[in-house]
Amino acid sequence: MIKRYILPVIILLLVVVLGGGLVWFNYFKEGMIKQFFATMQQPAQPVSTYKVEPSVWTPNIEAIGSVSAIQGVELAVEVAGIVKNIPFEANQIVDQGAPLLQLDDAIEKADIVAAQAQDVLNDQTLARARTLNTRGVGAESNVDTAQAASLAKKAEIAKLQAVMDQKLLKAPFKGTVGIPQIELGQYLSPGKVVVSLQDLATMRVDFTVNEQNLQQVKIGQPIKMKLTDVEQPYDGVITAVEPRIDPATRLVSVRAKVDNKDGKLRPGQFAQVYVTLPQEDNVFTLPQTALVSSLYGDYIFVLRPEEKKEDPAKAADAAKPADAAKPTDAAKPADAAKKEERFVLAQVFVTPGRRSGLLVEITKGIKTGDVVVTAGQNRLNAGGAVTIANAVNPANTTDAGLPTK
Secondary structure: OHHHHHHHHHHHHHHHHHHHHHHHHHHHHHHHHHHHHHHOOOOOEEEOEEEOOOEEEOOEEEEEEEEEEEEEEEEEOOOOEEEEEOOOOOOOEEOOOOEEEEEOOHHHHHHHHHHHHHHHHHHHHHHHHHHHHHHOOOOHHHHHHHHHHHHHHHHHHHHHHHHHHHOEEEOOOOEEEOOOOOOOOOEEOOOOEEEEEEEEEEEEEEEEEEHHHHHHOOOOOEEEEEOOOOOOOEEEEEEEEOOOOOOOOOEEEEEEEEEOOOOOOOOOOEEEEEEEOOOEEEEOEEEHHHOEEEOOEEEEEEEEEOOOOOOHHHHHHHHOOHHHOOHHHHHOOHHHHOOOOOEEEEEEEOEEEEEEOOEEEEEEOOOOOOEEEOOOHHHOOOOOEEEEOOOOOOOOOOOOOOOOO
8 A cells, every 4th residue: 555655756756856956957057147147258349549648739720711813814805806816725824915815806907097097187287287377377276176186086096996906805914724715707795705814823712710710810820721631731821811700600701822833723622721820738639539429528438457356266376385386387488378458448528629630629537648549439338348459540640640659
């Protein structure tokens, strides 16, 4: 009878033991997983850095401008006529007074010849009238009439000559002519544009600055102008500042003169203008890539040395006598135990100031010696581990105005 109940009891005990083991194993597994993730060391992220030091900084006022020739016009005819001669070619450099267009002036030449012949007759009539008046046989009124006729004819000749001169278009200054807008034999009406003439030796750039920067802009102040970010800048000087502020935009128009020795500048080009301000000493600046803006303010990531946690096993080994060390450990080179230096990120809120080029002035929040992350902040978190990798660093550029690390 007892044997009859032994087998079910044994099976029940085995089921209980097996179930308890499974429950214990699940709790043990979850605990080990939590412990693993709690103690797991995240891999260090490589970042580029810049060491903060007070420096001499040359701030700039940035503006957008448009290039134009110091002298540039579109030449047009004053009178109507048929194109007789075009004595120039496109892109030709012409001197001041050089002929650019000749309209048909045959009628004007004939009228001048006829008027000159009549003028000779009028002069003879005037001389005869004066002789007769001197002898007392001619009236004074005859002399006045002859003199008036002579003067009127001379004025007519001058008018005809002026009209004929208008048939010849000349260059008002030395420059480069553009593409002719006319053809031989074409009839031109007054005001018809013939060609563009531009003096490309010296260019000017017109730009605007806001009224807050007006007090920093002076006539004679140097500027730098660039067409693109990769080109060498052109040096120039401010020649005029508009005395009136535009009430609609609160901007002030400024004009500068730029030398164009290489001839690359052309009227109408877009330009980036930098008005050079006086140098300042002991200024903290950072690459603008280091600054992160958020709803709570502007901040940067600063590197702090990582605190080393002592391994209990290694501490126990270190407590053993020196002769207990393994021979193989003594044979290892000293540098084999060295690991890559790791740092911890600290989020520091700063107060930015003026911006110039790729730099931003920091007026509060940093100090000399701080190592600041210059790129890759979007994948970083405060307290995370990082390593320095400055092979590619935005701060190592001449445009940023920062020393190469």
